Amino acid sequence: MSTQSSERKKPKRSKIRIEPHQISSEAREGNFNEVHQGYITLEEVMKEAERCIMCRKPKGQINCPAHCQIPDMMFNIREGDPLEAAKLAYEYYAFPRSLHRICPALCAQNCIIGKKGDPVNIFDVVRYIVDKFGRPASWYEIPAETGKKIAVIGSGPAGLTLAYYLRKRGHGVTIYEKLSIPGGMLAVGIPEYRLDNELLFQEIEEIKKTGVELVLNKEYGKEFNHSHLMGEMGFDAVVITHGAHKPKWMEIPGNEFEGNMHAVDYLREVGLGNPPKLGSKVAVIGGGDVAIDAVRVSRRYGSESFIVYRRSIEEMPATKSEIHETQIENIPIHFLTNPVEILSDENGRVKAIKLIKMELGEPDDSGRRRPVEIVGSEYIMEVDNVIQAISQEPETESMTEFNMTRWNTFEVNEENNMTNIEGVFAAGDDVTGPYLAITAIADAHKAVRGVHEYLTGEKIEPAPEFSKPKNV
Ligand SMILES: Cc1cc2nc3c(=O)[nH]c(=O)nc-3n(C[C@H](O)[C@H](O)[C@H](O)COP(=O)(O)OP(=O)(O)OC[C@H]3O[C@@H](n4cnc5c(N)ncnc54)[C@H](O)[C@@H]3O)c2cc1C
Incomplete structure (x- = not known):
């Protein structure tokens, strides 16, 4: 019409x-x-x-x-x-x-x-x-081959976006993925009651139909790196989109105890089909979407799980609709409460968590009111597991040649996402820090423009911030 x-x-x-x-x-x-x-x-x-x-x-x-x-x-x-x-x-x-x-x-x-x-x-x-x-x-039409070859590290939202849109420019693209399944945090973070992996894998198959190659079980930094890729493997450019998968732990005593784990590790194993066995009571620490995913997943496996969050519901960073889902699923959230210690039995297994009550003080740098401990309000709750979901960051130990920011993300040229190494780009959570699929996609589009211009000299205009709607 x-x-x-x-x-x-x-x-x-x-x-x-x-x-x-x-x-x-x-x-x-x-x-x-x-x-x-x-x-x-x-x-x-x-x-x-x-x-x-x-x-x-x-x-x-x-x-x-x-x-x-x-x-x-x-x-x-x-x-x-x-x-x-x-x-x-x-x-x-x-x-x-x-x-x-x-x-x-x-x-x-x-x-x-x-x-x-x-x-x-x-x-x-x-x-x-x-x-x-x-x-x-x-969507499937590809122009004449340019003869250029690009290696993309990681198959999450950033890697998939780069692979498809670089292929749409006629370049050859190979994705190298460390895990046995593709999709990044969409597959091994976000639970299947929100996104069915089969649907995601079908969409990845569609991307592969355009000629994108996907190599699973291949870990950059261990088995190969950008020097091999751009040397003997003959790639013209490399884009690192390996995401933020390294847990950040709370600085409290007891992190070493068995049964204490991080949400990204827990959810990864669930996504890979090996759900860790949890006890009957599980404390999930944090107020973001990752904490909510971990608590809702562990409830589905039969644990009596609850969230511990140091501020109030107004400051909770999780998406509003996700907070609402915890209410529908009758999941308790202990607001204004913070862990101070994880306690174990004589075998070094988690048996309880020591918590302290908090109150809100003046706003901090984030604009949210700072949680302050209420002296003498500590109490102990018996739990079988602690799942920490306070944050995560990129795993960059094997990437010492790159300039990193103080948040352990890649320092890139803001115009084109190139790192300090010629021909090597980065995008997604690797650049923004752990954020959202749509921000990883937007960052990947920027890197597509950067890589294409680097390889061909041709500029691609970004999508306009807004255009006058067709009806006015
Ligand atoms: C539990 C959880 C829930 C989330 N929920 C939402 C949500 O509801 N909505 C939303 O928009 N965002 C959500 N996010 C954030 C979103 O998933 C990420 O911001 C997004 O996936 C980042 O995309 P990426 O491609 O940069 O990295 P990732 O998705 O992390 O992909 C990186 C890929 O690189 C692979 N890799 C890692 N190291 C190597 C290596 N050395 N060699 C080769 N491959 C490697 C990883 O296995 C992974 O497949 C959530 C994140 C988590 C953890």
Whole structure:
């Protein structure tokens, strides 16, 4: 259907969003079935898209790190052309179906109508259309081969984005992945009740159909490095996107005890199909999405797990919808509480955790109120395991030739993501620190432009921050 301005009608807009579908709390117990089901009918999707007011300066598009053309997509949908909208989504993303199951939707969080009511549920609208309408034929089209070869280290959101979009420029691309499965944190961090690995693997297969090669079980830094890749292996450029998988531990006594673990290690083993056996009571420490994933997963394996967080719900960094899910699943969160020590039995196994009550003081550098210990409020809780989810960082011990920041991320040229070593680039969590899939994707797009220009001298323009929607 045409999207010419003469044919456009002003739709009736509802102030209330069309609610997406979810499975009930009872149906979630003890299984990893997908919880959030999004929209089920095109009618729901069209009604929700009609709520978009097509602002001239669309805050949703501006605040999406990838600047996906949201108003145009909403417009195409409500005008009865969802296929065109799906084409737009596939232009921006190598794996949009997976992304639209886990993105915290900075677009909707910034949607202008959210100021006075429900923002447009852009996330579920786009999820529906990319699920239903699939990849257009043009998605697979590759121009003439350039003869250039690029090695991408890591197969997470950044690596997959780089691989697909560099291939779309006619370059040969090989991804080297350390683990036995691809997908990075989408596969070995995010649990399957949020993103089914089978769906992710299907999208990776689609990327491979364009000619991208994927080599699993191959660890950069141990078995080979950029000198081998650019020397005897004949690559013209290397991009490191190996993510942030190294645990950061709390500085408290008792970290060495058996049964104390880090959430990234725990969730990785779950993702690889070897879930660690936990006891009946599990304390998960932290207030971010990783803590919420760890607690919800361990509950599904039958433990009575709970979260310990040192601030209050207002300061919790986890996505609001994820905090809401813990409430639906009746998961206790001990707010304003902090661990001071992990205690063990005579065999060195975790048997309890010593906690202290906190109160909020003045705001710190992050703008959140600083938690302050309440003297004399310590108490002990018996637990079988402690799972720490306070943070993680890139593993860079074997990468001593690179300049690193004080956060242990790669220091790169801001324009093109090249590291201090000629021809070696970095992107994703390796550059931003642990963040989001969409920020890793946006950073990877920047690195694609950097690598392509380095190899060919040709400049690629970035996606515009926003464009005037087609209807105005
Ligand atoms: C538990 C958890 C939940 C999250 N939930 C969300 C969410 O809901 N929404 C969201 O947007 N973001 C979420 N994130 C963050 C998001 O997953 C990451 O920001 C994103 O995956 C980063 O992408 P990346 O490609 O930079 O790195 P990664 O996804 O970490 O991928 C790096 C890849 O490199 C591989 N690798 C590591 N070392 C080597 C090596 N030496 N050689 C070869 N390969 C190597 C790794 O195995 C991995 O496959 C979550 C993160 C975690 C940990």
